[in-house]
Amino acid sequence: MASSDGQRSDSALAIGVEIGGRGHRVALASSDGTFIDSAHAIGHGPNAVATVDTICGLIESIMSRRDVGDDIVHGIGVAFGGPVDSDRGITQRSHRVPGFEHFPLAGVIEDRFGIRTVLENDARAAAVGEFTLGAGRGARDMVYLHLGFGVGGAIIIDGHLQHGASMTAGEIGHMVVSANGHDGPRCSCGKPGHLEAYASEPSIIERMRIRLIQSDAEVKTLWLSSPGISVRRIFDSVETDHIAQDVVNETVQVIGLALANLVTALNPDAVVIGGYVAETGPAMTAAIRAKIRQYAFDAAARRVTVAAAQLGTDAGLAGAVVLALRP
Numbered sequence: 001m002a003s004s005d006g007q008r009s010d011s012a013l014a015i016g017v018e019i020g021g022r023g024h025r026v027a028l029a030s031s032d033g034t035f036i037d038s039a040h041a042i043g044h045g046p047n048a049v050a051t052v053d054t055i056c057g058l059i060e061s062i063m064s065r066r067d068v069g070d071d072i073v074h075g076i077g078v079a080f081g082g083p084v085d086s087d088r089g090i091t092q093r094s095h096r097v098p099g100f101e102h103f104p105l106a107g108v109i110e111d112r113f114g115i116r117t118v119l120e121n122d123a124r125a126a127a128v129g130e131f132t133l134g135a136g137r138g139a140r141d142m143v144y145l146h147l148g149f150g151v152g153g154a155i156i157i158d159g160h161l162q163h164g165a166s167m168t169a170g171e172i173g174h175m176v177v178s179a180n181g182h183d184g185p186r187c188s189c190g191k192p193g194h195l196e197a198y199a200s201e202p203s204i205i206e207r208m209r210i211r212l213i214q215s216d217a218e219v220k221t222l223w224l225s226s227p228g229i230s231v232r233r234i235f236d237s238v239e240t241d242h243i244a245q246d247v248v249n250e251t252v253q254v255i256g257l258a259l260a261n262l263v264t265a266l267n268p269d270a271v272v273i274g275g276y277v278a279e280t281g282p283a284m285t286a287a288i289r290a291k292i293r294q295y296a297f298d299a300a301a302r303r304v305t306v307a308a309a310q311l312g313t314d315a316g317l318a319g320a321v322v323l324a325l326r327p
Helices: 048-065 105-113 122-133 201-213 217-224 231-236 242-266 282-295 298-303 312-325
Strands: 013-020 023-029 035-042 073-080 117-121 142-147 151-157 270-274 305-308
Touching (some): 013 048, 013 122, 013 312, 023 048, 035 048, 035 312, 048 105, 073 105, 073 122, 073 312, 105 117, 122 151, 122 312, 142 242, 151 242, 201 217, 231 242, 242 270, 242 298, 270 282
Parallel strands (some): 013 073, 073 117, 142 270
Antiparallel strands (some): 013 023, 142 151
16 A cells, blocks of 8 residues: 555555456556456457446456455556557547547546556556566666557657657557558558558458468468468468468568667667567567668667567556556
8 A cells, every 4th residue: 555655565456457359357466566366357348338347347356355455455557458548547449349439447447446547558558567577677768569459569768658749659550661651551540551551460361361362272272271360370381381471571571670660769778579469489579680680770789689578468467557556
């Protein structure tokens, strides 16, 4: 709990919340970030109000199960799957659930429990988790890239998470990586040639599907039958299938270009790559590292370390806990 001077007690607990497209999770954690208990709900509600009711129910169940009163919970941190205004605790929208347009999520939860609540975008929260407890530990300046259903990211400078003038700092997925921008594939935001249009899970699968349609019948039948196309299968097939190899090479190329530009411009000491697309294996990280070395300014490329995220699917939830524990 917070002491009279506003500092956190070592006996304080925190609650982390992750609101995502594939479900919601809540964790109770100790002052060092260790998870004590957790609960989850599969899927998402029909609207924002139903989603918040589900989240609050999960919080209540953990607090009741662990006999935790609000007097020893230092804070609640929320990692939200969509753009947010973290200063005001407002979600700007959700790509999957209606009703989160300009929704005062932090205030609603804070009013429900009487516990200080902070809100952050899920990718930025994951970056905080990795910076504090994972692959970015010991770094001062870090670039985080999250490769999943979408492509997100975050920038940490001198230990501070950057938000920017319009709360969009670190939106690496919307960097233009196509040399012919107007001819590139369309991003989820509607603009062509963005990194997300090449490196997200749906875009990788779609590019593979298009190339298979244009291939011979035997190859097409092999891929389109069970178990079907997945990112994992594409990356696992690079040694035996030239179409998969082309798709993977293109994906690594555009990711490498985007990160090389950020390494040159920001000169971080660490780049951390997370998300389930990045969990295809160490070869992915090694290939991206090589592209950064190839394209970035030499002095910056020599200084930076490039590593896969260590916290896996817990990164966003861990980051939410870290944010909740801050004074």
